[in-house]
Amino acid sequence: MALDTRDIYVTALKNTHALEMQALQIMERQVERLQNYPEMEAALRRHIDxxxxxxTRLEEALHSLAESSSALKEGFLGFVGNMMALGHAPAQDEILKNAYxxxxFENFEIAAYTSLLAIGEAAGQQGHAAAFQQSLKxxxxxxxxxxxxxxxTTLRYIELSTAGEKADR
Ligand SMILES: [Fe+2]
Structure with a gap:
C-alpha cells in the first residue's frame, strides 16, 4: 500500500511533536535536580522556553491540516527513551551522563527537523517551513x-569530586 506525501508529513509532525514533549520532560527533570552546574542549568532553562x-509550531501545523497532536507514536518515543535512559539513573557521574x-538528544532533534523540512517540501506543505527552520536553528x-x-562541565566535575564536594549534579 502506497503512502501519500501528506500522510508521511503528518506522521513526521506527530513524531516530532512527541520528541519535543519528551525533550521537555527530560530537561525539566534535569533542571530541578541540578545544583552545582549553573551554566548547564541556564542553558537548559533557556532551551525549555x-x-x-x-x-506550539508543531501543533499549529497539525491543526492547519485538521490533525490532532494527541495520537503519539509510542514506538518512536520508546526509541528515544532508551537513548535517554542513560542520563536518568542517579549516579556519582550523573552530570556527565546527562551532558552526553x-x-x-539535540543532534537527534537536528536530524528530525532536517527530515521534517524535506518531507514538508516533498508534500508541498511550505506554510510552516520558516517556523521549522527557526526550530532547527x-x-x-x-x-x-x-x-x-x-x-x-567535566573539569568542574573533577574539581568538585576531588575536593570531596557534591559533584554528581
Ligand atoms: Fe532541543
Missing part, C-alpha cells in the same frame, strides 16, 4: 552550547 515555542545524553544552537559545555 524555546522548546515550548517549538511544540543532551548532546545526543534553535536545536543547532543548543547542540553547540551542550558541546561547548562538555569540557568545562
Amino acid at each position: 524555546e522548546t515550548h515555542g517549538q511544540r 545524553a543532551n548532546h545526543a 534553535e536545536e543547532e544552537g543548543m547542540a553547540a552550547k551542550v558541546r561547548e559545555l562538555v569540557r568545562p
Whole structure:
C-alpha cells in the first residue's frame, strides 16, 4: 500500500511533536535536580522556553491540516527513551551522563527537523517551513552550547569530586 506525501508529513509532525514533549520532560527533570552546574542549568532553562515555542509550531501545523497532536507514536518515543535512559539513573557521574545524553538528544532533534523540512517540501506543505527552520536553528544552537559545555562541565566535575564536594549534579 502506497503512502501519500501528506500522510508521511503528518506522521513526521506527530513524531516530532512527541520528541519535543519528551525533550521537555527530560530537561525539566534535569533542571530541578541540578545544583552545582549553573551554566548547564541556564542553558537548559533557556532551551525549555524555546522548546515550548517549538511544540506550539508543531501543533499549529497539525491543526492547519485538521490533525490532532494527541495520537503519539509510542514506538518512536520508546526509541528515544532508551537513548535517554542513560542520563536518568542517579549516579556519582550523573552530570556527565546527562551532558552526553543532551548532546545526543539535540543532534537527534537536528536530524528530525532536517527530515521534517524535506518531507514538508516533498508534500508541498511550505506554510510552516520558516517556523521549522527557526526550530532547527534553535536545536543547532543548543547542540553547540551542550558541546561547548562538555569540557568545562567535566573539569568542574573533577574539581568538585576531588575536593570531596557534591559533584554528581
Ligand atoms: Fe532541543
